[in-house]
Amino acid sequence: MKLWLDGGLQDTESARVSVFDHGLTVGDGIFETVKATDGRTFALTRHLNRLTRSARGLGLPDPDHDEIRRACTAVLEANPMSLGRLRITYTGGHGPLGSDRGEHGPTLVVAVGETTRRPDSTSVITVPWTRNERGALTGLKTTSYAENVVALARAHQHGGSEALFANTVGRLCEGTGSNVFVVLDGEIHTPPVASGCLAGITRELVVQWTGAKETDLPLDVLERADEIFLTSTLRDVQAVHRVDARELPGAPGPVTAKAMRIFDERSGQDQDP
Numbered sequence: 001m002k003l004w005l006d007g008g009l010q011d012t013e014s015a016r017v018s019v020f021d022h023g024l025t026v027g028d029g030i031f032e033t034v035k036a037t038d039g040r041t042f043a044l045t046r047h048l049n050r051l052t053r054s055a056r057g058l059g060l061p062d063p064d065h066d067e068i069r070r071a072c073t074a075v076l077e078a079n080p081m082s083l084g085r086l087r088i089t090y091t092g093g094h095g096p097l098g099s100d101r102g103e104h105g106p107t108l109v110v111a112v113g114e115t116t117r118r119p120d121s122t123s124v125i126t127v128p129w130t131r132n133e134r135g136a137l138t139g140l141k142t143t144s145y146a147e148n149v150v151a152l153a154r155a156h157q158h159g160g161s162e163a164l165f166a167n168t169v170g171r172l173c174e175g176t177g178s179n180v181f182v183v184l185d186g187e188i189h190t191p192p193v194a195s196g197c198l199a200g201i202t203r204e205l206v207v208q209w210t211g212a213k214e215t216d217l218p219l220d221v222l223e224r225a226d227e228i229f230l231t232s233t234l235r236d237v238q239a240v241h242r243v244d245a246r247e248l249p250g251a252p253g254p255v256t257a258k259a260m261r262i263f264d265e266r267s268g269q270d271q272d273p
């Protein structure tokens with residue numbers, strides 16, 4: 001396996017990032033996960049634009065889109081696979097053992113791992129911790145991911161593949177690595193970005209392609225929604241058949257199934273929508 005590190009391809013066995021990299025010592029970094037099918041990336045332009053928004057939110061230099069595109073192409077050509085998880089990581093670079101940044105400039109890593117298509121439906125749980133809709137990192141896709149690690153571990157302990165958060169005022173927000181949609185009386189709703197959720201790429205496309213409404217929702221909407229589904233880069237559109245102790249028989253329901261079809265059709269027509 002080969003990955004891209006600071007300007008060129010390297011073997012995974014020999015590639016090295018400094019132990020003083022700010023992405024390691026204080027979580028000062030951002031990332032994107034891009035789906036790659038048979039060596040072709042999906043929605044790469046949208047992912048790069050969000051990477052830049054995250055960089056600006058952290059005060060990092062704008063990432064070089066041309067270099068990242070070259071890196072993605074090189075990594076995918078060097079590691080052929082039918083379905084890949086392409087990971088772009090961009091950190092504050094070599095720095096002191098504290099919150100101040102160094103002067104060495106950012107670190108860029110692009111790597112890929114093989115993955116498989118998700119099941120059509122899944123089980124999720126809610127967790128007692130909240131998303132801070134007013135935090136400094138709200139809406140940024142940063143490498144400060146420990147909160148998600150803890151929540152996802154709890155989901156796995158309870159037989160789920162995802163954990164869902166409310167925000168600090170008890171409104172439905174998002175999952176550890178996904179956005180959540182609910183169907184109420186035949187209409188699709190998803191929390192607005194103001195809830196504190198990440199502006200997911202798949203979320204954005206599903207809203208555009210299905211006409212879903214961005215709606216401020218209480219967490220207990222999960223107890224009464226007719227259908228629930230998740231979206232993310234690798235889930236695409238995935239139905240939920242159980243949330244906590246509540247079963248949703250027949251998932252994916254008709255509205256979710258239609259959203260799945262629309263997403264499959266539209267994404268198949270355009271690799272960079």
